[in-house]
Amino acid sequence: MTHAETNGTGIAIAAERLGKHYQLGELHSLQQTLNQLRRRSNQETPSIEALRDVNFEVAQGDAFGLVGTNGSGKSTLLQILAGTILPTAGALTVQGRVLPLLAVGTGFHPELTGRENVTLFASSLGVPRAAIKDRIGAVAEFAEIERHMDTPVKRFSSGMLSRLSFAIAMQFPADIYVFDEVLAVVDGDFQARCLAEIRGLHAAGRTVIFVSHSLDQVAEVCERVMWLEQGEVKQVGPVDEVLASYSRVHADTE
Numbered sequence: 001m002t003h004a005e006t007n008g009t010g011i012a013i014a015a016e017r018l019g020k021h022y023q024l025g026e027l028h029s030l031q032q033t034l035n036q037l038r039r040r041s042n043q044e045t046p047s048i049e050a051l052r053d054v055n056f057e058v059a060q061g062d063a064f065g066l067v068g069t070n071g072s073g074k075s076t077l078l079q080i081l082a083g084t085i086l087p088t089a090g091a092l093t094v095q096g097r098v099l100p101l102l103a104v105g106t107g108f109h110p111e112l113t114g115r116e117n118v119t120l121f122a123s124s125l126g127v128p129r130a131a132i133k134d135r136i137g138a139v140a141e142f143a144e145i146e147r148h149m150d151t152p153v154k155r156f157s158s159g160m161l162s163r164l165s166f167a168i169a170m171q172f173p174a175d176i177y178v179f180d181e182v183l184a185v186v187d188g189d190f191q192a193r194c195l196a197e198i199r200g201l202h203a204a205g206r207t208v209i210f211v212s213h214s215l216d217q218v219a220e221v222c223e224r225v226m227w228l229e230q231g232e233v234k235q236v237g238p239v240d241e242v243l244a245s246y247s248r249v250h251a252d253t254e
Contacts, residue, residue, distance in 0.1 A: 012095050012176055012207040013058040013081065019089030020051040020076050020231075050076040051231045054090070058209070058224075060175075063202040065222035065239060066211045067246055073231040074211055078102055078180050081209070096175025096207070099125060101165045101182045110154035114145060114164055117153055127172050135171045143167035144190070162186050166194050176207040183212065195220060215243050 051073045058064045068074050079085045080092055082100035107124075108117045118139050122132045140146045143163040145156075153161060166182055179198065183191045198221050202208050210221045218225060218239065225242040227234040235242050 009059045009061055010095065011057055011093075012060045012062065013056075013064075013209075014093045015054050015056050015077075015090065016093075017090035018051055018054040018077075018080070018087050018092055019049065020073075020080065020085070021088040022048045022050055049231050051080075051087070054228075054231075054233055056226055056233060056236050058207060060095070060207055061202070061205045062224060063198075063208045063210065063222045065218040065225035065242075066209065066228065067215070067218060067225060067243070068228035068234075069250060071230070072228040074228055075102070075180070076231075077228070078178060078209070078211065081178060094176065097125065097173075098176045098178060099169055099172065099174035100178040100180075101169055102178065102180045108153050108161065108164075111152055113152055114140070114149040114156070118149075118164070118168060121168055122172050125172060125174070131172075139164070139167045139171045142170055159186050163190060166197075170197050174206070176209065177201055178209040178211075180211045181213065183214075183217065215247065219243055 054073075054077065066074055066077070076085070078100065079102065080087050081094065082098060082102060084100075084102075107121055109120065112120065115136060118136055119129075119132050122135075123129070136149070140149045143160070143166070145160055145164060148156065148160065153164070156164070162182055162184075163186060166179075166186075169177055169179075177198075183194055186194070195217065198208055198210065202221070208221065210218060212218055222239050224237065225239045226236045227242050227246050235245055
């Protein structure tokens with residue numbers, strides 16, 4: 001019986017034998033491509049398996065954490081979930097609208113103002129223009145950057161960009177919220193507010209995917225956790241069990 005069936009809910013995300021293969025040097029310059037054609041080399045190009053045979057399910061309304069060291073495959077998995085890259089093996093099924101906050105400033109155009117970036121980001125999620133206009137003031141207020149909304153975001157600090165990203169997530173509706181290290185560069189007070197808002201999303205029945213190097217934050221937000229190690233699933237289960245196992249292995253690296 002799956003976790004979703006045990007809890008009497010539907011499945012928000014399901015990965016089945018998911019894989020992502022990268023061919024090193026697959027993006028060549030024109031000169032490199034010409035040289036390769038001239039050589040007609042039969043040598044194999046080095047490759048990386050960023051994800052291998054990844055299987056997991058996230059129930060609707062679950063707060064699901066993702067942990068792993070740098071290079072474990074977390075970012076690749078989240079990009080597939082967000083739809084910015086495609087898997088090379090297996091399948092990832094997603095039910096509902098995803099709002100991805102994958103990194104500080106991701107999705108923002110540096111030359112556009114804060115206001116323009118909010119409009120662009122929300123429009124890409126399918127939010128109607130009238131609803132965007134109605135919520136921009138609330139976004140600015142939550143992010144505490146009212147005076148800077150007409151400034152190009154290339155002049156924003158990383159903390160301002162992080163606050164703006166998070167404020168967008170809080171003001172526009174989605175079914176699945178993905179938070180990837182979005183709290184790493186904000187101050188303690190704002191961080192506490194954000195964690196409270198994430199818990200509120202979960203309490204309201206939204207599905208939350210939460211990624212952080214802070215295991216304390218993961219424990220505070222999540223019920224279940226998946227541990228990725230070198231592109232493979234090491235463990236999936238209750239947050240206490242998985243974090244305890246992860247900490248024993250990576251106590252000196254976190």
